[in-house]
Amino acid sequence: MKVEKISRSPLEELKRHVGVIQEAFKQAVIPDRVTIEYPRERRKYPENLRGFIVLDKSRCISCFRCAQICPANAIQMSYFENFYPGIDYTKCIFCHFCVESCPTGALASSTLHDMAFKSLEDMKVKPNQMMRLPAAIREDVQSVEYDVTKKGWRLIRKMELEDIKVVRILPKLKPRRAFCLEPESCLGCRQCMEVCPHEAIVMERCEITLEGQIVGKGCVLKITEKCVGCGLCVRQCPMKILSLKEVE
């Protein structure tokens, strides 16, 4: 195979050479580079950046949803007072499904993405370490922002420091409540009642006396207004007759 020789007019060649020299000198004087000098400069991240996950203990209802939805199996619930999630950052892929699945907004994201751990063991973060942001050593003196236009990228440097604390955004979920689909299949095992953190499920008395009389109403369990729709009872029910439904 023979490669054909590209022939251009000498004028075109000269024009290209001039263009190259012009561009090189332009770049040497004012470069278009967009490199961030990382520890000294910090890029301004959007507020919905998926970074270190913070836990609000008072909101957590131990529903285990985060642990169940985690695709990397990184969340382990550990017990003190109640079950709280702890994240293993060796496994975490920062998908933040846990934050989005949390029904009460106990888990929240932060813009802190550059974490350093002393050992592999330290990467398994305990729930009590997740209550607040870890101690940060900040060397940055200015914050940087990318300005992306159709012409190209540009860096905007500002002398102000970026705040890495997060504003906790409460999830905008429609209120849901547990409903019993087939009350007649209920075993009366009362596991749902025991698991409910808000004591929303009330078991009404319903038993047959020795004389053959039925005391109480027909419905076995009643879900009261206290229900927040966490779905713990739905998971616990051995007969799978409970379900979550949206209420207006």
Next chain:
Amino acid sequence: MISTLFEIFKSNMVQIPLIQPIIDYLMQIPLINFIVALILWRPFFAVVIIPGLTVLLLYLLYIVWFERKLTARVQWRVGPLEVARPIRGAIQALADGLRYFFQEAIVHKEAHRPYFVQLPILAFIPILLPIAFIPAGNVVGIKSPYAVQLVVAFLALIPITIIAIGWASNNRFAFIGSVREALIYVSYEIPFIIAVSSMIYLYGSGDPYVAVEKQSIVPGAIMNPIAFLVFIIAMLMATSRLPFEIPEADQEIAFGPFVEYSGMLFGLVMVLAYEKLYVMALLFVILFLGGWSGFYCELLGDLNAPLWLFIKTIIVISILAIVRSMYARYRIDQAVRYSFSWLIALSIVALVIGIAVGWIV
């Protein structure tokens, strides 16, 4: 004997009005006055201080950093930065040099040990000898009417040491590198010598003083622009810089003839091309840019001419450094074809122009 030497030194000292009080004071102290007289003795001052060794060292520290930084800027990188951050990593070359100095210099089993070790040091001889002949006003090592020819002759010796280095390394990359060096050597040397001889015809002499005197009104670059162009291209080829980085080609043969070197020996061979560039740029400034002529400052006295020569050289080299980031590397056949067709043709045109202008002037 010492007193006769002292008299010789004293009779031919560099006159700098700015530091004259200090020199007068030092000259009264015994033993120190001998050292001061030796340093300020014109031939010694030219070879060791400026435009010689000391300034060459400063230039090396500057150019290595500057070239890396400039290339980085054009390629949207940052370049050396962490060594001395406030001055943007300007002492990076010094840090590297110190590191080379304390690093173990490994001589591998297959190398020809005596030549492998001594050739980097021998390569300094053809670098330092031209500096003795290059004058800067009154400050001159050896005054010779054939200085330009001598410098060209010494420059032609450097590739021989590089080829010998490649042979002594006994490595396949080094072999390829030294063969390429030989190939490039034959292709740049002829146009280079013709371009220089065209300027010698133009000035009618190989004496730098005559050349500078004749450039007092119009610089040589305007009198013979073709020779100017040929000299620049030959300079790029001779110092194996992009787009003619063929003997060293990092991506293909990993620094070519110098692939086996480490430690201080590598430090010596790495700066070889830069030193060659310095000597060639000195010659370039003398032949084309009016040499050491420039604005005269009373306070500096004799230091004026060397300073002007050095500043012009640094500017020329700094402009040449940007070529590295503009063009891609030529293939060997392209470079050889280019030099044997276009460059030789251009240099012959330059020779004709040189003879014609020299005849008119």
